Amino acid sequence: MLIKLKQFAKSLSFKVGIVIILVEIITLSILGVFYINRFSIEVDQRINHNAQLPGLLINEGVLDLDAIADSEIMHHIVGEELLSGMIIGINGTIYCSHDNKFLGKNISQIDNVDHALLDFNNTQIQSYFFKDRIISFSPIFASDKITPQFFVYIELDTRETNTEKEINRNIFILGSVLTILITSIIIIMVFSRTVTRRVHSLTKILRQAEKGDLTVRSNYISSGDEIGIIQLRTNAMLAANQEFKEKQIKAQKELKKYSENLEAMVRERTIKLGVINKELEAFSYSVSHDLRAPLRGIDGFSQALLEDYESKLDKQGKDYLNRIRSATSRMSELINDLLSLSRIAQKKLNYEKVNLSKMVNEIVEDYKKLQPEREIEFKIVPMLTTAGDKKLIRIVLENLLSNAIKYTKNNNNTIVKFESININRSKVFVIRDNGVGFDMTYKDKLFVPFQRLHSQLEFEGTGIGLAIVQRIINLHNGKVWAESQVGKGAAFYFTLKS
Amino acid sequence: MNKKTILLVEDNPDDEILTLRALKKDNLANKITVARDGEEALEYLFGKNHDGNDLPVLIILDLKLPKIGGIEVLRKIRSEKKTKLLPVVILTSSNEEKDLIESYSLGANSYIRKPVDFNQFLEAARQLKLYWLVLNESPPVR
Numbered sequence: 001m002l003i004k005l006k007q008f009a010k011s012l013s014f015k016v017g018i019v020i021i022l023v024e025i026i027t028l029s030i031l032g033v034f035y036i037n038r039f040s041i042e043v044d045q046r047i048n049h050n051a052q053l054p055g056l057l058i059n060e061g062v063l064d065l066d067a068i069a070d071s072e073i074m075h076h077i078v079g080e081e082l083l084s085g086m087i088i089g090i091n092g093t094i095y096c097s098h099d100n101k102f103l104g105k106n107i108s109q110i111d112n113v114d115h116a117l118l119d120f121n122n123t124q125i126q127s128y129f130f131k132d133r134i135i136s137f138s139p140i141f142a143s144d145k146i147t148p149q150f151f152v153y154i155e156l157d158t159r160e161t162n163t164e165k166e167i168n169r170n171i172f173i174l175g176s177v178l179t180i181l182i183t184s185i186i187i188i189m190v191f192s193r194t195v196t197r198r199v200h201s202l203t204k205i206l207r208q209a210e211k212g213d214l215t216v217r218s219n220y221i222s223s224g225d226e227i228g229i230i231q232l233r234t235n236a237m238l239a240a241n242q243e244f245k246e247k248q249i250k251a252q253k254e255l256k257k258y259s260e261n262l263e264a265m266v267r268e269r270t271i272k273l274g275v276i277n278k279e280l281e282a283f284s285y286s287v288s289h290d291l292r293a294p295l296r297g298i299d300g301f302s303q304a305l306l307e308d309y310e311s312k313l314d315k316q317g318k319d320y321l322n323r324i325r326s327a328t329s330r331m332s333e334l335i336n337d338l339l340s341l342s343r344i345a346q347k348k349l350n351y352e353k354v355n356l357s358k359m360v361n362e363i364v365e366d367y368k369k370l371q372p373e374r375e376i377e378f379k380i381v382p383m384l385t386t387a388g389d390k391k392l393i394r395i396v397l398e399n400l401l402s403n404a405i406k407y408t409k410n411n412n413n414t415i416v417k418f419e420s421i422n423i424n425r426s427k428v429f430v431i432r433d434n435g436v437g438f439d440m441t442y443k444d445k446l447f448v449p450f451q452r453l454h455s456q457l458e459f460e461g462t463g464i465g466l467a468i469v470q471r472i473i474n475l476h477n478g479k480v481w482a483e484s485q486v487g488k489g490a491a492f493y494f495t496l497k498s
Numbered sequence: 499m500n501k502k503t504i505l506l507v508e509d510n511p512d513d514e515i516l517t518l519r520a521l522k523k524d525n526l527a528n529k530i531t532v533a534r535d536g537e538e539a540l541e542y543l544f545g546k547n548h549d550g551n552d553l554p555v556l557i558i559l560d561l562k563l564p565k566i567g568g569i570e571v572l573r574k575i576r577s578e579k580k581t582k583l584l585p586v587v588i589l590t591s592s593n594e595e596k597d598l599i600e601s602y603s604l605g606a607n608s609y610i611r612k613p614v615d616f617n618q619f620l621e622a623a624r625q626l627k628l629y630w631l632v633l634n635e636s637p638p639v640r
Contacts, residue, residue, distance in 0.1 A: 289561075293612075296513065300516040301512070301516070303617065
């Protein structure tokens with residue numbers, strides 16, 4: 001009950017009701033002040049008129065002065081409210097009275113009369129209103145109709161008219177209260193029927209929609225009012241949402257179907273890929289074992305010939321055999337390179353923090369021991385770190401540094417730098433040399449296995465180093481590229497992503 | 499001791515000739531028996547025609563063999579009481595990590611990769627001979 005009341009106190013109907021009651025109270029109060037005032041004035045005028053009537057009648061000659069003393073006539077003229085009636089001379093002497101004991105006396109001698117009020121020089125009718133009586137003091141003129149000869153003093157009891165005013169006021173207030181109550185109840189009921197109930201039903205529908213039932217619709221009545229418009233728009237919104245939801249469900253179903261297909265596809269591909277990987281491993285093994293065996297035969301028997309039949313071979317024969325041997329050795333190198341390339345592709349990465357600068361320093365120290373005759377100035381920026389597979393990154397750095405050292409072998413003063421730069425907010429590592437460089441026209445061939453930009457005679461090598469570098473960088477989701485100008489050195493850039 | 503046999507398990511005739519040539523180069527007096535596949539090797543070691551006295555002092559074992567592979571032969575050697583202490587040197591073309599690990603974990607005494615350059619091969623053979631036949635004490639024959 002209390003909750004319901006509280007809810008009602010918050011409702012729109014209640015608020016509207018309060019506003020209406022306030023408006024009615026203000027309106028009725030204003031009206032009431034006017035009406036009650038008007039009524040009171042009318043009553044006062046009526047009784048005042050009654051009080052003035054004897055004076056008027058005497059002046060008109062309709063009534064004799066003596067009639068004032070005749071209570072029957074007087075009651076007839078002014079009514080039952082008469083308290084006293086007197087004819088007073090301009091000197092104050094009472095000539096005629098309803099009470100004989102006043103006759104001949106001066107008005108100032110009579111206690112009950114407020115004689116100080118009475119103005120004997122005034123030729124206008126004087127009216128004095130008191131709480132429960134009224135006094136009228138009218139001049140009776142001589143035949144010239146200007147000079148007052150006598151004054152008529154009439155005193156009337158106003159208690160009855162006061163009561164009349166009071167009753168009238170109470171009736172008005174009661175009527176007002178009843179009007180306010182009835183109209184507000186009616187208005188609240190009408191409002192509730194036209195607004196609150198519809199708002200409630202709308203709320204209910206919206207709540208159902210909120211719970212996921214988008215099929216509900218408001219009972220739209222084409223009333224054309226604001227709530228009608230809200231109902232219409234709500235229905236439109238619900239319909240649109242329902243359509244959207246249906247589309248979404250359909251799309252989700254399709255997506256699920258698609259993803260299931262995709263999963264099956266991925267599974268299938270993974271199996272195939274596994275098979276291919278196995279085949280590749282078997283191939284590598286076979287290459288490692290079987291391709292090398294005949295080479296060993298060629299080399300071994302060439303050597304046996306050179307050693308065991310030395311005396312029977314002339315210089316050219318020995319040269320041919322030596323050429324056979326160096327060709328087999330190169331073939332063997334190529335096989336090894338091919339193998340290492342295929343092994344890197346199958347490797348799983350073991351991520352850890354790598355101090356590249358430290359690694360470069362170590363590699364450089366090894367080179368210095370291997371080639372002490374080379375005078376190379378190494379400029380290595382310290383503390384450059386990244387994350388990656390330590391073993392593989394070492395292979396990258398070894399290859400790039402060995403290239404830098406290899407292609408600067410004809411230089412007088414060699415400088416090899418290791419540094420990092422920022423490109424588009426990502427860290428790029430660079431190895432620079434001031435060696436022979438290469439023609440940028442062929443930059444795409446750099447990273448292709450066994451593709452070389454220099455002859456074997458100029459610079460030894462199989463052309464696998466940069467292919468291995470690119471594979472390792474690819475495994476790290478990084479990028480590797482090079483910039484160069486013939487004769488002006490080369491720069492190899494790489495990025496690594498975790 | 500010089501009468502003792504070396505068992506060479508090798509299927510490739512070229513490698514066989516070259517290995518024999520290399521081993522003999524330093525006037526090795528040992529008798530060298532060649533088995534051309536895993537089955538033959540096992541037959542030599544465990545067959546009915548052979549008793550304990552004929553056990554070789556050294557087994558040089560290739561991994562990639564017809565019929566029964568070198569790894570299987572090694573496993574068998576190490577699982578049999580009479581052969582489990584025999585020195586076994588793996589001499590193979592393969593440099594696959596898994597072969598290396600498997601050989602050592604099965605108890606191979608040495609793993610030598612056959613190089614293509616025959617000079618290196620000779621050097622390897624020489625080291626092999628020196629270590630296993632001259633310096634190393636053979637396990638007692640029971």
